[in-house]
Amino acid sequence: MKDPLTQRLYFLFGLLIATVVLGSLLSPNFLKSSTLGYLLQYVPVLGVLGMAQTLVMLSGGPGIDLSIGAMMSLVGLAIAALFGLGVPLVLACLIGLAIGAVLGAVNAFLICVLQIPSLMATLATFFAYSGLALALTGGSPIGGIPDWFGHLAQGRFLGVPVHFWTVFIPLAVLLHVMLSRTKTGSHIYAAGNDERAAYLSGVKVWRLRFAIYCFSGIIAGIAGIMTLAWFQAARPDAGKGMELLSVTVAILGGAHIFGGIGRIMGTVLAVLIVTTLQAGLQLANISQAWQLAAIGFLLIGSVVADNEVSNRLRMRARRGSS
């Protein structure tokens, strides 16, 4: 009997190929290498956010981080503002990551110490953070980022954007190894599967989740730096809509919203599918509406399919035991 998560990966891989084929059928320009670069330009930002969201969901609770896009906007603005004040850019980025960690720690404190459900807590901080981003800047972007910094996200290596090589792939590999090979990884799965059992067997569930929410803030900071380099300006609404999109990607990738199930590979494939779909339909001049509809159907369809598979497995297991 095949493991349903592996089946899920095959399914996503097939879906990815299907979207690529669809894209190339719809538009003759789709398979050119310039398209590939263009396509992959979008991937890392949503990708790292999706991975952070996957971790948050995996650790259970049920966990969700709706403030991830707002944290991303805030960090980007903080870095640009610090740079404007004369702080060296590299130092400003480090401070930015620290700010991301602090913003994440606020979430973590609300959720893990005060035991407020994550959906409510991060909804509240989503309002607070995105409001701050708008209010502190008066709604206008902060520019003036030098060209050399822009190259970090605009440059290409082997036709693929630099930050795809330097951020997206390393992070994906790192998280994959962490989840599948280390003790911390198995603790995360344990906490998501059965909080009580994990606690009784010595996993410090809430300390683990605290760290994960902080980590989510840092990742949002990294995403903020990438968009900052890409646009050479910090927009107060840079992360708008990213919270729901990152949840979508995590769920499409097979992460279970109540925790314990999911893989980084699934999230990576899901990000590729969503961006391929968007780029393909855009190139073919098909209305944005169909992109949204396709994402919506994929999201619901994937969960329904999941339920079907697990039902069948359960039935098979029952038949086997009797």
Add this chain to the structure above:
Amino acid sequence: MIALAVLCAIFASQSEFFLTERNLTIILRNSVDLAVICAGMTIIIILGGIDVSVGGILAVAAVLIGRSYQLGAPDWVVILVGLSAGAALGAINGAIISKARVPPIVATLGTMYIFIAVLFLVIGGVWISGLPNTLSFLVTGSWLGLPSGLYVIGAVYLFSWLLLRRTPWGQHVVAIGCDENAARLVGISIDRTKIQAYALIGLFAGLAAVLYVARMRNVEVNIGTNIALEAIAATILGGANIRGGIGSLVGALMGVLFIKITQNGLVLIGVSSLWETVVIGSLLVIVLVLDALETRRKS
């Protein structure tokens, strides 16, 4: 409640315009859509669910209303179109959640995308504007010296309250929110109740769409984008617990007024309206923290 009074006092002391009858009417007019949706959201949250697609339902209902106006339909047909579209879309949500066992947040997130897609397809990227104002008396008119919006809100909340607290259906909702398995064992039809509840919030979103079109007389492309999160925030401010079973209609109404008064008052005292989300967000945090400390002290 106290917070609301304090807030009003602050704004009143800073701007003499705040307490005028005209301004209060403006606040009321702006709150009608959100208030109507919040009545439904409270019931959904008591049920233990959540609906992030209400903005999408509002948008689709509004665009259908706009189109039927353009086809020359009379008012009562238009209202019927709005309400039934809302109820139908809500029922779809309910069916996906209960029959296909998709977690509410995932299901409504998915349908949100689909509804917005429908909006784009029907509207075709151009605003529908210049709609007739035959229905605007529902929001801007007045009757017996009170603005008519008050009657609409009153009717919706009275209806919801009776439904929730005085009928077996309402008891089923609370029971499911407290403990779904126990409710099933008692013999409550979980699926049917859920579908009905989601259809109800859809119906309210449809009504909000009618009121929106009546007030603005146009349908824009980004209609309803923030209303779901605002509605959830108002409901939580009003004391509902997202885990289900607990929630208050009056509290939700207070939450709505709170949000709308903040938006209005900040402008009047000369603070940039950009600060409004900061204020709403920090208040949400404070309410949640106080709530958490209280539960901790009790246990």
